[in-house]
Amino acid sequence: MTAKADNPRLGVMLCLGALFMFASQDAVTKALIKDYDAAQFVMVRFWVFALFATALAYKRGGVKRALFAKRPVLQIARSLLLVFEIAVFATGLRYLGLADMHASFATFPLMVTAMAPFILKEPVGWRRWTAVAVGFSGAVVIIRPGMGVFQPAVLIPLACALMFALYHVLTRLASREDSSATSLFYLAWLGAIFSTPFGILAWKPPTPEAWGYMALLSVTGMIGHMLLIMALEHAPASVLQPLNYLLLVWATLLGFLLFDNLPDAMTLMGSTVIVASGLYAMFRERVRAKESE
Numbered sequence: 001m002t003a004k005a006d007n008p009r010l011g012v013m014l015c016l017g018a019l020f021m022f023a024s025q026d027a028v029t030k031a032l033i034k035d036y037d038a039a040q041f042v043m044v045r046f047w048v049f050a051l052f053a054t055a056l057a058y059k060r061g062g063v064k065r066a067l068f069a070k071r072p073v074l075q076i077a078r079s080l081l082l083v084f085e086i087a088v089f090a091t092g093l094r095y096l097g098l099a100d101m102h103a104s105f106a107t108f109p110l111m112v113t114a115m116a117p118f119i120l121k122e123p124v125g126w127r128r129w130t131a132v133a134v135g136f137s138g139a140v141v142i143i144r145p146g147m148g149v150f151q152p153a154v155l156i157p158l159a160c161a162l163m164f165a166l167y168h169v170l171t172r173l174a175s176r177e178d179s180s181a182t183s184l185f186y187l188a189w190l191g192a193i194f195s196t197p198f199g200i201l202a203w204k205p206p207t208p209e210a211w212g213y214m215a216l217l218s219v220t221g222m223i224g225h226m227l228l229i230m231a232l233e234h235a236p237a238s239v240l241q242p243l244n245y246l247l248l249v250w251a252t253l254l255g256f257l258l259f260d261n262l263p264d265a266m267t268l269m270g271s272t273v274i275v276a277s278g279l280y281a282m283f284r285e286r287v288r289a290k291e292s293e
Contacts, residue, residue, distance in 0.1 A: 011235020014227045015243050021224030023098070023250035027258055028217045030093040036204055038090035041214050043199025046083070046191035048218035052225070053188035057181050066185040070177040078170035078183075079190035085163035087195075092156035098255035099263040102248045103271035104142050104157035109244070109278045110135040111165035113285075119169050125288065131281040138273030141266055184225075238289075242282055245275045 032041050057066035069075045092101055110132045116122040143154050174183055206214065231240055248271060255261040263271070 006234070008235040008239050011231045011233075011240060012243065014231035014234065015240045016246065018224045018227035018231060019243065019247045020250050021220045021227060023247055023254055025217055025220040025224065026089075026093065026098055026101070026251060027254045028213050028220065029090045030098060030259065032210065032213050032217070033090055033094045036206070036210065037202035038087045039195060039198035039202040040204065040206075041199075041217060042083070042087050042090065043192070043195040044214045045086075045218050045221055046188065046195050049221060049225075050188040050192040052222045053185050056229075057185050060181050063185075066179070066181045069174075069182050069186060071174055072186075074170060074174045075178065075183065075186040076190060078167050078174060079187045080194055081163055081170070082167045082187060083191045083194050085160050085167065086191075087198075088156065088163070089160045092153065092160065095151075095153035096156065097259060097261035097263070099248070099252040099261065099271075100154070100267060101157045101160075102251040103263060103267050103274070104139055104154065105161045105164070106245060106248055106271060106274045106278065107135055107139050107158065108161040108165040108168070109241075110274070110281060111162055112168050113281050115165060115169045120172060123288070125284065128281045128284045131277045131284070135274045135277030135281075138270040138277065141270035141273065144266060238286055242279055245278060248275065 029038075029041070053066075054063060057063050060066075089101065089105075113124055113128055114132050117124050139158060143158075171183060252263065
């Protein structure tokens with residue numbers, strides 16, 4: 001990757017495209033979840049993803065090489081965790097709008113920061129701990145406990161953020177010994193195998209329109225992952241990481257255009273606090289990394 005990491009502007013553009021694909025994927029999911037169980041289209045999505053991961057592994061060193069993992073138990077745990085998170089997130093879209101889901105889900109980088117000292121043994125200073133605390137206060141603003149407008153569904157994106165943060169930490173832990181191709185291969189195939197029994201049990205014959213949505217769901221996922229891989233080849237992860245918060249912007253825009261849904265003022269206020277705290281935590285992490293060089 002470092003050999004190509006000489007065009008940050010192109011990397012940023014590719015990352016923005018990847019984030020738009022992921023937001024589009026969520027929009028398609030919201031359209032499907034009204035009439036179909038999440039397990040059904042998660043199964044379809046992962047089987048297409050498995051074919052994509054296999055082709056990518058073949059191109060980048062061979063399937064046998066990707067299949068070899070030094071920490072297989074860790075690879076299995078992180079993969080199944082993400083499969084479950086995706087299914088729960090899809091279910092949450094049945095009850096919440098795109099922007100509402102992503103507003104609280106944006107806390108996941110702060111959760112990663114909070115987990116890092118305990119799982120990754122990475123130091124976290126008081127400034128980043130303060131950013132974590134402030135960020136979670138933004139989540140409280142969104143949830144609004146005790147204000148008469150609380151609905152249990154708002155806890156779904158927070159649960160997803162917790163699972164995704166743990167997945168992220170376990171992935172970083174696995175990357176210390178296994179290649180990214182191995183991690184991607186395990187995720188794709190374990191996701192396909194694990195989701196299949198649930199998808200078959202929940203199967204409902206799709207209409208032609210639903211088949212189209214499922215195809216679109218799979219294609220946007222493949223394009224999104226490919227654009228992200230290409231982005232990381234042209235720009236370092238430290239440059240691209242803050243852009244992840246723009247997923248909230250894409251989700252808000254698509255939620256309004258496709259579903260006529262906009263977050264209320266309290267949700268906007270809370271999400272602003274979360275994003276600002278997350279960006280500050282990332283900034284402090286980069287400062288610490290430079291100081292330790």
